[in-house]
Amino acid sequence: MSDDNAATAQASPPPESEQPTPPEQHNYWHTVLRSITQGNALVAVGAIILAVLVGSLMILFTDEEVRTTFGYIGARPSDFFAASWNAIEGAYSALFRGSVYNTNADDFLSGIRPLTETLKYAAPLILAGLGVGLAFRAGMFNIGGQGQMLLAGGAAGWIALSESLSSLTIWIHLPLAIIVGALAGALWAGLAGLLKARTGAHEVIVTIMLNYVGYYLLFFALSRQGLLQQPGSSNPKSAPAQDTAILPDLLGDRFNLHAGFLLAVAAVAFCWWLLNRSALGYRFRAVGENPHAARTAGIDVGRTYVAAMLIAGALVGLAGVNQVLGTVTSGVALDLDSGIGFDAITVALLGRSRPIGIFFAGLLFGAFKSGGFLMQASEGIPVDIVLVVQSLIVLFLAAPPLVRAVFRLPTKEAA
Structure with a gap:
């Protein structure tokens, strides 16, 4: 290859797919990801998740079938886990049907009535x-x-x-x-x-x-x-x-x-x-x-x-x-x-x-x-459990280090 062709090949840029990501673009997306993981919004979501989990435990404590199956959990543990799942799934399914969409409704208008009640409240x-x-x-x-x-x-x-x-x-x-x-x-x-x-x-x-x-x-x-x-x-x-x-x-x-x-x-x-x-x-x-x-x-x-x-x-x-x-x-x-x-x-x-x-x-x-x-x-399920979940949300919001520790979210100091 002649010297001119070699110089041209050396000067020509690589294909777009092979070009490295500019440092500015990399820093931008890194900053966006860091702001999401360190922001207060993710802490609020974590507080809601923790409150719902604790609320699920309270649902188990108040369910009669769960308490009954817990009495012989050593003999048939599958009964206890099945009853626990049915209690939690039934509770939150009812919460969804009463607040977003009633899947048991006969028509669409009746189904969206819970959503309109949510907006009203x-x-x-x-x-x-x-x-x-x-x-x-x-x-x-x-x-x-x-x-x-x-x-x-x-x-x-x-x-x-x-x-x-x-x-x-x-x-x-x-x-x-x-x-x-x-x-x-x-x-x-x-x-x-x-x-x-x-x-x-x-x-x-x-x-x-x-x-x-x-x-x-x-x-x-x-x-x-x-x-x-x-x-x-x-x-x-x-x-x-x-x-x-x-x-x-x-x-x-x-x-x-x-x-x-x-x-x-x-x-x-x-x-x-x-x-x-x-x-x-x-x-x-x-x-x-x-x-x-x-x-x-x-x-x-x-x-x-x-x-x-x-x-x-x-x-x-x-x-x-x-x-x-x-x-x-x-x-x-x-x-x-x-x-x-x-x-x-x-x-x-x-x-x-x-x-x-x-x-x-x-x-x-x-x-x-x-x-x-x-x-x-x-x-x-007592409606007071909903009030407990709301209170737990505030409790976890007041302790951001706890939420960050549970979900392993980075802090600004660590960054």
């Missing part, structure tokens, strides 16, 4: 979880979800029950009730933010105390004729809302899913934009990371606290509005929060205070609530 959890998570991002603990929901539900119910407003169309009456309810929740939470900004009062103590104040304020309103109490009744409950102030059904009368779920989806989009695309959201995150550094950078920390609690209270208040205006048979009652104010803390923790994470965490807890009833009815 998830809507207030998502809204309240966004309120708690937003406060977390600003460095505060909004433990006053119960009081904010009660006050917001009472305010929205007062507008929805008003006969003087019944002549309004649904396009005016319903938005008015929603806005008034959100404002009530915002002002109730904003009071805690104002006290923290002006006096340094800890928001955990203030919001917990405001829960009691809000409860008894609503009790007073429901115990007085002319305020919220249903005419001719002595029970602390209001009459149903006017038809023009009811959240409309999304899939017709056959399903209970209403526009409250769309309200939750819109709130998720708003919170994502607020935290990731707005200057106010940047101030929330800066104060939440380090209030002293934020103050040095020129951010008014006190005003940021107040603004964060106002928006957080409005979001939690929308959860109370959802409870009051969700169905034609609903109204204002002292138990309208249904424990959502405190469940929202778990949802926010599982979602890592990110709007998208809170959305999926709300769906998960909505599925637990929807499917837990069928699990108890068909398999005889």
Whole structure:
């Protein structure tokens, strides 16, 4: 071969399949994989798996057939393992049928009814979880979800029950009730933010105390004729809302899913934009990371606290509005929060205070609530086990090193 041909062959690049991966591309995918394995999302998934496993053990302890076969496990161990499998498989199959799709249904519409129930239960959890998570991002603990929901539900119910407003169309009456309810929740939470900004009062103590104040304020309103109490009744409950102030059904009368779920989806989009695309959201995150550094950078920390609690209270208040205006048979009652104010803390923790994470965490807890009833009815398993699983999720979320050790996930320090 001539020198010219040899030089040409030496200079020509190898085929594309034989070319080495550029260092930049290799580092990119290595960084992506490391961010997945070290991120909080994988820890949350691990916490859910561990909680489900522990819940499975509790299902075995509560199953009568499993306890019976355990008595002669030495003689016939196959009976014990078969009974254990049947108990766990039956429980989680019932949970699936009650929350996602009923495989025993006669038609498709009947089959998807559990999914619509999950979405219905998830809507207030998502809204309240966004309120708690937003406060977390600003460095505060909004433990006053119960009081904010009660006050917001009472305010929205007062507008929805008003006969003087019944002549309004649904396009005016319903938005008015929603806005008034959100404002009530915002002002109730904003009071805690104002006290923290002006006096340094800890928001955990203030919001917990405001829960009691809000409860008894609503009790007073429901115990007085002319305020919220249903005419001719002595029970602390209001009459149903006017038809023009009811959240409309999304899939017709056959399903209970209403526009409250769309309200939750819109709130998720708003919170994502607020935290990731707005200057106010940047101030929330800066104060939440380090209030002293934020103050040095020129951010008014006190005003940021107040603004964060106002928006957080409005979001939690929308959860109370959802409870009051969700169905034609609903109204204002002292138990309208249904424990959502405190469940929202778990949802926010599982979602890592990110709007998208809170959305999926709300769906998960909505599925637990929807499917837990069928699990108890068909398999005889106490519905309290679902509550235990939810509590275990929080427990494992509070111990990330334990989750990483169980699943052998790398840590940032090791990397």
